[in-house]
Amino acid sequence: MTGQRTKWGIVGGGVLGLELARQLAQSGDRVVVFEAGTEPGGLAATWPIAGTRWDKHYHVILPTDTRLISLIEELGIGDELIWRRSSTGLFADDTLYSVSSTKEFLALPSLRLVDKVRLGVTMLYASRINNWRRLERISAARWLSRWSGKNAYNNFWKPLLRSKLGDNAEQASAAFIWAIMKRLYRARTSGAKVEKLGFVRTGYARILDALLEAAMERDVAVMTDARVDRVVPDSEGGVEVVLSSSERHSFDKVVVTTPAPTAAGIIPDLTAAERTNLERIVYQGIVCTSLVLDRPLSDFYVTNITDDGFPFTGVIEMTTLVNPDTFGGKSLVYLPRYTTADDEAWEWSDAEVVERSVEALRRIYPHFEKADITEAKVSRVRHVLAVSVINHSASIPSIKTSVPNVAIVSSAQILHGTLNVDETLGVIANAIPVLRSMTTPAKEVIA
Ligand SMILES: Cc1cc2nc3c(=O)[nH]c(=O)nc-3n(C[C@H](O)[C@H](O)[C@H](O)COP(=O)(O)OP(=O)(O)OC[C@H]3O[C@@H](n4cnc5c(N)ncnc54)[C@H](O)[C@@H]3O)c2cc1C
CATH class of the missing domain: 3.90.660.20 (Protoporphyrinogen oxidase, mitochondrial; domain 2)
Incomplete structure (x- = not known):
């Protein structure tokens, strides 16, 4: 085999960093992942609880998470995927209601008939909208109150928004709730009759272990307890990763997958505009x-x-x-x-x-x-x-930065909608061609 092997450094060993590493290593490139935590996994990591190892944060898979389901199958653990019917409750006016079906939902005493009709119209209208740009300019609260009415907003939309965003719900743009409605609509029209x-x-631990194993089979090295302090250009056109332990590692290209404010902190050579943009993301x-x-x-x-x-x-x-x-x-x-x-x-x-x-x-x-x-x-x-706030798309960080051979690939690049692993895999799919197109210094040729 003759070819060039690019040496990649990846900052962050969450699902994004691990899967990106696995994909980059597929063509023979060398990849090292630096993870600050004691084990990889980030938000999807597990801890010991109830006599086993289980997710620190609850994780489920939707039937429409097609990228994630394909990955699970590719990792050879598809037969361990279990599907269960789920039900939903609502605590309103000091009463616990079941809202698992449309019938139950329509029976909610807090919603009047007119509210229910307007809710239906809002959802249908949202499912027909394809251009989110106008929706990004108005808050979800205003847009939903306008379409569904104040009562339906307070008794239906507001709790839903708060369950996803807490107090940040007030800042969300209408594009955020539109993306959720589109996703639900897709789930319904994909033939799933029940939720x-x-x-x-055995939980996300199994997915992470399989992902890690598959990455390591491709010679990806994963360093844990390795907090990155700085990512800086080196004198030979490459990039140096400096750990908080002062250890230094040189690469052809480095991809930072951490949250945006962390990325701003560890890439000192970003322009002031890039830094401000990363830091202002809510x-x-x-x-x-x-x-x-x-x-x-x-x-x-x-x-x-x-x-x-x-x-x-x-x-x-x-x-x-x-x-x-x-x-x-x-x-x-x-x-x-x-x-x-x-x-x-x-x-x-x-x-x-x-x-x-x-x-x-x-x-x-x-x-x-x-x-x-x-x-x-x-x-x-x-x-x-x-958070998908008003005009959120304007602050989405670009993959290539102004620092040569340093890229940012992170969940901050999910345009609208909620954080989930399927979206994360979509971010990776968009990033791979851009990363590959970054100029590669031919440091190493293997014959
Ligand atoms: C409560 C909760 C529930 C969720 N439920 C679901 C669900 O049901 N279904 C679903 O699909 N998704 C769910 N998610 C989302 C899912 O966990 C994320 O989409 C996914 O884990 C994001 O991965 P990531 O790699 O982008 O980010 P992260 O997991 O945040 O990874 C970033 C990594 O970077 C590391 N890092 C940070 N700074 C440094 C540094 N200086 N040096 C080195 N490493 C550093 C961090 O330690 C971390 O491991 C949920 C998330 C939460 C919090």
């Missing part, structure tokens, strides 16, 4: 509590909350999908609180988060008692999702 959600039998964070319980809370996978005053933005009961035997017969419940940068919850200790959650859970599930909790863990991440 099915998928997961891999991120939402998360404080996510995992509770292991002696008994279930409900039959709902997701419960959205309309009422104010809750310390979390929704309730996710994983064991309505995953067999409780996986967790020694216990129930696994996540209580996500999507946060703004200045949310008071950043100051809460783990014990305080749990204490507040107990009180709030008792409001929704009167049978729940604090003694039901056998284990509690809290995860905090400041930069989870770039």
Whole structure:
């Protein structure tokens, strides 16, 4: 074999960094991934809980996540993918409702007949819109109130937006909710009659392990506990990655996959305009509590909350999908609180988060008692999702930067819509041709 092997450095060993590494290494290129954490996986990483290893943050797969399903099959674990029917709850006016079917939804007392008709019209209208540019100029709150009316906004759209964005919901553009509606519409028209959600039998740990193994088979090296401090051009036209331990590694090209503010911090040679752009992207964070319980809370996978005053933005009961035997017969419940940068919850200790959650859970599930909790863990991440605010597309970072051979590929490049692994894989698909077109210094020729 004769050819040029480009040497790539990738900053960030989340799903994006690992899969990008695997794809770049497919053609024989050499790839090294630097991950700051003690293990790869980022937001999809796992931790020990309920006597097993399970996702720090709840993850499910939609039937329409075609890129992700193909990847799972390619990794040889397609037969471990399990599909389950899921149901949805809504806590409104101090009552827990099932809203798993259109019929149940239409029976909600908080929505009048006129609201229901206007909601239907809004969804149909949104599904027909193809050009999101106009929608990006108006807030979701204004656009939805205009189309569905104030009552339907307050009792339907607002809790939905808050369950995805927390207090950042006020800043979201109409393009964000449009993208969600399009996705749901696609799911409905793809033939799925009931809402099915998928997961891999032993959780995301299995997907990450398989991804890591497949990357390593292609000679990708993954360094953990390797926090990157700086990415700077070297004197030979390449790029140097400097770790916080002061260790230095040289590459032909480097791709930074971290959240945008981190990218701005570690690439000192960016122009002022590039830096400002990366730093002004509005991120939402998360404080996510995992509770292991002696008994279930409900039959709902997701419960959205309309009422104010809750310390979390929704309730996710994983064991309505995953067999409780996986967790020694216990129930696994996540209580996500999507946060703004200045949310008071950043100051809460783990014990305080749990204490507040107990009180709030008792409001929704009167049978729940604090003694039901056998284990509690809290995860905090400041930069989870770039919020699709007004004119968001103008701040999407370009893949190539002004620094030669340094690129940014990250979830901040998801145009509109929610953060999910399928979208992440779409970001990679768009990036690969651009990365390959960056000029390669021919440092190494293998004969
Ligand atoms: C609560 C929650 C629920 C979710 N649910 C779903 C779901 O149901 N379905 C779904 O498909 N997706 C879901 N997601 C989204 C999914 O987890 C993400 O789309 C995906 O993990 C993003 O991967 P990433 O590699 O882009 O980012 P990240 O996972 O954030 O990876 C970035 C990596 O960079 C590393 N890093 C940062 N700074 C440095 C540095 N200086 N040096 C070296 N490394 C650094 C970080 O440690 C991290 O590992 C969920 C996410 C959350 C938080």
